[in-house]
Amino acid sequence: MPIPLTVGVNAQRFRSTIERSAEVGRGREGGLPRLASSDAGLEVKVDRVGNIFARRSGQDDSLPPVLLGSHLDTQANGGRFDGIVGVMGAFEVARTLDDLQHVTRRPLEIINGTNEEGARFSPPMLASGCFAGVYDTDWAHKRQADDGAVIGEELRRISYLGPEPVGGRELDSYFEPHIEQGSILDAERVQVGTLMHGYSSHGFLAKFHGETAHTSPWSMEKRRNALLAAARLLVEVDGIGWDFAVGGGKATAARLSAWPNKAGILSDWAQATCDMRHDIPKAADVMAERVRRAVGAVASRAGCTADILDHWAWGGRIFNDELISLVRGHAAALGCRHRDLTSQAGHDAYFLARICPTAMMFTPCRDGIAHHNVESAGLEDLEPSLNVLLHRAVSRADRR
């Protein structure tokens, strides 16, 4: 039996859940530094890379489940909505169905993907990548944080190295609601954004190798300062971003670490992380190739050698047309102001789209500010999307 369109989620209950969630791991005023695999609790089933699944039984539990969710981890200066809206929104859907005593035909599962942000362990979307078979689980377990912590050991320490196998099971579909992390919906007062595709994105982790020496007597021409090579790469990356800015492209100098990184001594080791994105795949490819060549050039100019340790890429036309139509249809039926959008950031949905039909929708986020403690979304920003989520999940889960 379908649920009437007049029935909606309990937005106030959802809001207090978000507020309660934001009490776990407070940071700067209003913000969250809740890095992956630190202490934050949910339960039910946990797989070997810490993905948490909360399953709600269907009428026929032999059918593949409809998956809803996102991630609970945040950036180091994260806000209280990015990711969390998707997980808590999925819970709100489940609670609403409980209120309605509605059991869907297929089971529903809520997912929290581990280390989506990549703020503590690189790369981002680590556990959803494992779930989709893109990353090897044993490899993932060895990823190391700046403080030397290893994610496999950290998951064990906080009791989230679960017994469940990673992926390898059939899913009916995946729906991920997320704040926009951009200002289009907020500026246009649109309530629901349907994602058509993702910006083509590339990321690089480059390592530079030089030689320590005393800064004072060591002449310019003898120097092999790895810190300088890494700094120069970040500057080059920024220049490439500006070259593509008119078309909406961006390139980011994201992260630099060096050793010994001290006054008085040249560094013999440095790493730089950067990313580049463009709506046009070909443009993103050109940006990436320019950065790849810059890695060698900056190393050479600093008398160093370089390796690209990691290169990740995602985006493109990954979402499922039928599910996109379903989202649009429900948004229209519910009288929401809605529009199509493109995602510029990476999301767990990018990996899940490889193994099941997937759709994402965006909720407005105040001034487009995300990854910042002032990140904000009002109840009125979130409620329309949650009701679309409710109805599209139910219609998908109940279909014959």
Place this chain on the structure above:
Amino acid sequence: MPIPLTVGVNAQRFRSTIERSAEVGRGREGGLPRLASSDAGLEVKVDRVGNIFARRSGQDDSLPPVLLGSHLDTQANGGRFDGIVGVMGAFEVARTLDDLQHVTRRPLEIINGTNEEGARFSPPMLASGCFAGVYDTDWAHKRQADDGAVIGEELRRISYLGPEPVGGRELDSYFEPHIEQGSILDAERVQVGTLMHGYSSHGFLAKFHGETAHTSPWSMEKRRNALLAAARLLVEVDGIGWDFAVGGGKATAARLSAWPNKAGILSDWAQATCDMRHDIPKAADVMAERVRRAVGAVASRAGCTADILDHWAWGGRIFNDELISLVRGHAAALGCRHRDLTSQAGHDAYFLARICPTAMMFTPCRDGIAHHNVESAGLEDLEPSLNVLLHRAVSRADRR
């Protein structure tokens, strides 16, 4: 009674002292990461910034002492000679005088200056700067390391926050032997270098303030990435170094830190440390002013603001002509191959020269490599200078 020139130090004993010293805080093969105020012991008198003084009584202890020494701390990838040769060399002088049962007219004091390298706490030469009245002791106590440790508390923890007042007492003179940290003596097979003056040096610690934001949707023109500003400053500094390289000038991109410094987010805070040196004071001043202007320019270009938190400067014609002659004279009398040199690095002697007649001499160091675990000096490299130190210290301490 003077000691005959035929009498020398016990070089073998000195060498085993250096080797014994190198057992405290081993690092990479052959190297030392013995950062200031970690565990390394000497005794006798300790002042309120951890400077250690070992005093050998004279015939007339009311006379100001002749000070000998250097520092025992190392860089993070330091070697076993930089600084250590000066302190252990001074001990070898004292032991030789014990062997000879020679009591000098004035007392001798051996100094170990705390945090000379600045590898753990900034600025370098921190405690000798306090001793000379250049830095305030209470200010110095609050200097903080990357791990949040505060030097005043660390000195207390390792029991080297001494009771003695810092400076404020008369010294007859100061002699500091040190490895060259350059390759001139080694290349020319010269045994003793007499320091004429120090390169004019400037150092800056610049802070940049931006705004965190999600790297994906945030357009290039909205970005205020502090990490990028700091990286760009280091690149600019390097360019200035190359502009002055023909005249022997150098500028160093030494250190960069940022927060959050993570993939996926722009950094709202960054600091960069850089230094610039030139034999010609005017040229060093021009380099420094170019860097000062670059701080504002790179901040502006990255949409950030900047502050110069620290600016240090030293060098010039700081050494005492009479003591320089004394060193030269003893080197000649002992038949050492010697030459005049310029110091390019900072040394505790730079600060002590402000309060008493000071001289430095350099010993050869293999291939000029310093601040590196392969730093090396043979017994034959060190013995001539130690004998010059012995004789010049005695003649200075015994003079009427």
